[in-house]
Amino acid sequence: MKLDLENGVVEMAHGGGGRAMAKLVEDIFVRSFDNPLLNQRNDQACFDMSAGRLAMTTDSYVIQPLFFPGGNIGSLAVHGTVNDLAMAGAAPLYLSAGFILEEGLPLSDLQKIVRSMALAAQEAGVQIVTGDTKVVEKGKGDGVFINTAGIGRIPDGVAPSGDRARPGDAVLISGSLGDHGVAVMSRRENLAFEVDILSDSQALNGLVAQMVAAVPGIHVLRDPTRGGLAATLNEIALQSCVGMELDERAIPVKGPVRAACEFLGLDPLNVANEGKLIAICADEEAERLLAIMRAHPKGSDAAIIGRVTEDADRFVTLKTAFGGTRMVDWLAGEQLPRIC
Amino acid sequence: MKYIDEFRDGDVAKGLASAIAHEARPGTRYHFMEFCGGHTHAIFRYGIQDLLPPGVRMIHGPGCPVCVLPMGRIDGAIHLARQHGVILASYGDMLRVPGGGRESLLKAKAQGADVRMVYSPADAVALAAANPDRQVVFFAIGFETTTPPTALAIRQAHKLGLGNFTAYCNHVLTPSAISSILESPEVRDLGTVPLDGFIGPAHVSTVIGSQPYDYFAEEYRRPVVIAGFEPLDVLQAILMLIRQVNEGRFEVENEFTRAVTRDGNAKAKKLVAETFEMKRSFEWRGLGQVPYSALRIKKEWGDFDAERRFVLPEFNTEDHKACACGAILRGLKTPADCTLFGTACTPEHPIGSCMVSAEGACAAYYTFGRQRRKA
Numbered sequence: 001m002k003l004d005l006e007n008g009v010v011e012m013a014h015g016g017g018g019r020a021m022a023k024l025v026e027d028i029f030v031r032s033f034d035n036p037l038l039n040q041r042n043d044q045a046c047f048d049m050s051a052g053r054l055a056m057t058t059d060s061y062v063i064q065p066l067f068f069p070g071g072n073i074g075s076l077a078v079h080g081t082v083n084d085l086a087m088a089g090a091a092p093l094y095l096s097a098g099f100i101l102e103e104g105l106p107l108s109d110l111q112k113i114v115r116s117m118a119l120a121a122q123e124a125g126v127q128i129v130t131g132d133t134k135v136v137e138k139g140k141g142d143g144v145f146i147n148t149a150g151i152g153r154i155p156d157g158v159a160p161s162g163d164r165a166r167p168g169d170a171v172l173i174s175g176s177l178g179d180h181g182v183a184v185m186s187r188r189e190n191l192a193f194e195v196d197i198l199s200d201s202q203a204l205n206g207l208v209a210q211m212v213a214a215v216p217g218i219h220v221l222r223d224p225t226r227g228g229l230a231a232t233l234n235e236i237a238l239q240s241c242v243g244m245e246l247d248e249r250a251i252p253v254k255g256p257v258r259a260a261c262e263f264l265g266l267d268p269l270n271v272a273n274e275g276k277l278i279a280i281c282a283d284e285e286a287e288r289l290l291a292i293m294r295a296h297p298k299g300s301d302a303a304i305i306g307r308v309t310e311d312a313d314r315f316v317t318l319k320t321a322f323g324g325t326r327m328v329d330w331l332a333g334e335q336l337p338r339i340c
Numbered sequence: 341m342k343y344i345d346e347f348r349d350g351d352v353a354k355g356l357a358s359a360i361a362h363e364a365r366p367g368t369r370y371h372f373m374e375f376c377g378g379h380t381h382a383i384f385r386y387g388i389q390d391l392l393p394p395g396v397r398m399i400h401g402p403g404c405p406v407c408v409l410p411m412g413r414i415d416g417a418i419h420l421a422r423q424h425g426v427i428l429a430s431y432g433d434m435l436r437v438p439g440g441g442r443e444s445l446l447k448a449k450a451q452g453a454d455v456r457m458v459y460s461p462a463d464a465v466a467l468a469a470a471n472p473d474r475q476v477v478f479f480a481i482g483f484e485t486t487t488p489p490t491a492l493a494i495r496q497a498h499k500l501g502l503g504n505f506t507a508y509c510n511h512v513l514t515p516s517a518i519s520s521i522l523e524s525p526e527v528r529d530l531g532t533v534p535l536d537g538f539i540g541p542a543h544v545s546t547v548i549g550s551q552p553y554d555y556f557a558e559e560y561r562r563p564v565v566i567a568g569f570e571p572l573d574v575l576q577a578i579l580m581l582i583r584q585v586n587e588g589r590f591e592v593e594n595e596f597t598r599a600v601t602r603d604g605n606a607k608a609k610k611l612v613a614e615t616f617e618m619k620r621s622f623e624w625r626g627l628g629q630v631p632y633s634a635l636r637i638k639k640e641w642g643d644f645d646a647e648r649r650f651v652l653p654e655f656n657t658e659d660h661k662a663c664a665c666g667a668i669l670r671g672l673k674t675p676a677d678c679t680l681f682g683t684a685c686t687p688e689h690p691i692g693s694c695m696v697s698a699e700g701a702c703a704a705y706y707t708f709g710r711q712r713r714k715a
Binding site for chain 2: 191255258259262313315317320321322323324325326327329332
């Protein structure tokens with residue numbers, strides 16, 4: 001029995017524990033993820049660890065559409081978890097991958113997704129060493145859901161954390177905002193519009209490795225994913241009991257992203273990113289950190305966008321390009337376009 | 341972005357701000373109402389108030405169609421969405437607004453109702469064409485700007501022979517609401533609500549023209565400037581109003597000459613007149629009953645009227661007693677004066693009309709302007 005990777009679809013049997021499942025795991029997952037730990041085909045991966053601090057994280061991916069300009073749910077599932085590890089300053093080592101497949105998902109789509117995961121893992125220098133597959137009946141899933149968990153090692157002396165922002169610190173961003181959210185929205189069923197923008201989905205561990213090597217004392221690292229820059233900075237302000245003042249002119253947003261947000265009535269500061277990071281460090285280290293970031297291909301558009309302030313209200317404010325000041329608040333509920 | 345960045349230029353803004361500071365006379369009151377939520381949003385989003393001298397104050401009017409829709413009408417939409425076989429199509433920002441029972445279309449959706457977000461009534465017509473075995477109801481809201489597209493959708497559904505498309509009509513009229521504010525006893529008698537001029541919404545006037553405002557300017561002796569929604573448009577309009585006040589004029593001036601004419605869009609006006617008729621009275625959240633302030637679908641297009649197609653119970657819901665929205669919409673109070681603001685009433689849990697949409701005065705103040713309270 002051979003898997004029909006061209007016209008076949010996921011069937012309940014692919015999750016049934018029998019030969020069909022073994023075939024699916026072998027032909028799609030093991031073949032793509034191919035590494036010594038996975039190839040042992042045990043129910044777990046066993047490995048030695050060196051001394052020092054570890055970081056561990058998990059994330060589930062339920063994105064629709066499964067394929068979007070610049071990536072798909074598979075590459076995203078690797079980048080997202082790698083980045084969550086990297087935001088602790090950690091070098092990611094191993095990932096697990098759990099798949100919930102919906103009956104009827106074309107096997108060709110599954111293979112594309114898994115190959116993207118393998119490629120993303122290879123580029124990030126991380127191995128997918130254990131996994132799980134379940135199949136749910138048609139109508140009970142959304143094609144495919146993926147969970148990845150990861151483990152990474154933190155270099156000695158590195159300890160970025162959301163509660164370490166201090167008044168006077170500089171706030172840096174690694175590149176333009178909103179690319180991922182706009183790329184995904186442009187492909188949503190009821191919203192399709194043409195925009196020349198790709199998701200920024202990418203692994204940031206390479207960039208972070210250089211940043212923490214040069215400035216080990218970075219106070220905060222965080223990737224502004226759902227809720228965008230606005231939500232992430234508000235989280236940090238709450239954790240650290242500080243305020244922030246941003247300069248709108250310094251915040252990089254690409255023309256097409258600005259135009260799409262303008263058209264949809266959205267604020268790029270609320271739109272999701274999957275390949276950008278926020279760094280907060282002592283003011284005297286900011287220029288050096290900026291230079292390191294700009295020298296890396298994934299940080300070439302990096303910018304210093306504001307300062308941490310002393311503020312009991314923990315407000316994040318923005319000096320507008322127009323000359324006024326406004327709050328940068330959390331998004332209220334789901335991001336919905338305005339009527340006018 | 342070409343044709344947008346030019347209207348957000350910080351240097352030009354500085355020039356206008358200094359002209360305003362120069363021409364606004366100390367001791368003279370310049371309290372201007374921007375009627376439309378789009379202007380309110382722009383004022384807060386760009387921090388325009390920071391560029392104005394202390395005597396120039398902006399009062400945020402009721403021109404947000406999402407905000408002024410009474411909760412009973414939202415309950416009506418939720419009721420329709422829950423009918424067997426119905427797809428309810430709505431503009432995005434209507435979805436989370438709570439009705440009387442604290443339910444919203446988003447909550448109804450979570451409970452199984454088929455609620456779809458659309459960008460245009462044409463999308464709702466397309467939904468009806470694609471789902472012939474379902475009833476598609478378009479939740480039609482908005483001022484004069486969104487009314488012609490609803491009319492067009494009804495025509496389109498008729499042309500396509502779609503027996504499964506209806507509109508739940510909640511279109512409201514700008515001039516009637518301004519009249520209501522100016523006629524209110526607080527404004528008329530005591531002069532306690534000083535409104536020294538109005539900024540009129542440009543997009544409404546691209547349809548109705550500037551002419552309908554002539555009456556206010558004359559009857560109430562208040563200047564009106566019709567302005568676009570970019571921050572420089574707003575600053576320019578404020579300067580034009582200051583000049584009218586200084587010169588004792590009360591005229592209708594048009595700042596948005598790039599698209600607004602005196603008579604507006606004849607074709608759109610004709611389409612609207614042929615499809616809709618005035619309702620004798622309509623309830624506005626925060627303002628109460630306002631005579632001749634809303635539209636309903638004419639009898640000859642009754643097949644496309646959701647209120648004729650479905651049996652819709654009357655939902656009457658009163659606003660929270662402590663809610664100050666009515667006073668805020670008339671300029672009597674500011675959001676910060678309301679005891680509910682920022683405590684019981686937030687964008688996540690809006691209690692009053694001004695908090696339900698990003699266009700509302702309280703929501704804009706909460707989201708963009710809270711830091712001002714410290715100043």
